[in-house]
Amino acid sequence: xxxxxxxxxxxxxxxxxxxxxxxxxxxxxxxxxxxxxxxxxxxxxxxxxxxxxxxxxxxxxxxxxxxxxxxxxxxxxxxxxxxxxxxxxxxxxxxxxxxxxxxxxxxxxxxxxxxxxxxxxxxx
Numbered sequence: 801x802x803x804x805x806x807x808x809x810x811x812x813x814x815x816x817x818x819x820x821x822x823x824x825x826x827x828x829x830x831x832x833x834x835x836x837x838x839x840x841x842x843x844x845x846x847x848x849x850x851x852x853x854x855x856x857x858x859x860x861x862x863x864x865x866x867x868x869x870x871x872x873x874x875x876x877x878x879x880x881x882x883x884x885x886x887x888x889x890x891x892x893x894x895x896x897x898x899x900x901x902x903x904x905x906x907x908x909x910x911x912x913x914x915x916x917x918x919x920x921x922x923x924x
Contacts, residue, residue, distance in 0.1 A: 819886070820885075820886060820887060821886070821887050821888075821889060822886045822888070823888035823889065823890060823891075825884060825886045825888075826880060826884060826886060826887070826888040826891060827840075827888070829879075829884055831876070831879050831884070839876065843894060846865070846869050849865060850862060850865055850866060850869070850905075853865060854905070859905065859908045859909045859912045860909060860912075862905045862908070862909070863902075863905045863906055863908075863909045866898070866901050866902040866905040866906075867902060867906075869898050869901075869902070870898050870899060870901075870902040873894065873895045873898045873899075874895070876891060876895075877891070877892075877895055
């Protein structure tokens with residue numbers, strides 16, 4: 801970084817940045833837990849499920865799980881943006897990851913259908 805860049809990070813600029821990016825606020829909010837289960841734990845379990853489905857080449861099930869996971873991530877992003885008015889960087893990264901997984905799972909599903917559905921679901 802140049803000296804000019806360092807001078808641009810005034811205490812006021814840092815405070816304004818920190819007002820919009822605060823994982824602590826998100827994680828301590830009433831939205832961080834669903835029926836006693838932390839949303840982060842739900843996310844970890846979801847990613848493990850998606851990984852297992854991808855490894856097993858279960859494209860239909862992967863897409864069927866990824867789409868609602870993506871929708872749930874969008875819902876959580878709405879809560880951060882419109883209700884809490886603060887973002888968690890980890891949540892934003894997770895939204896990017898689930899967006900990519902959803903997109904790729906739908907591509908894999910279409911490719912599997914074009915090949916005649918030769919994934920494990922076809923033979924099961």
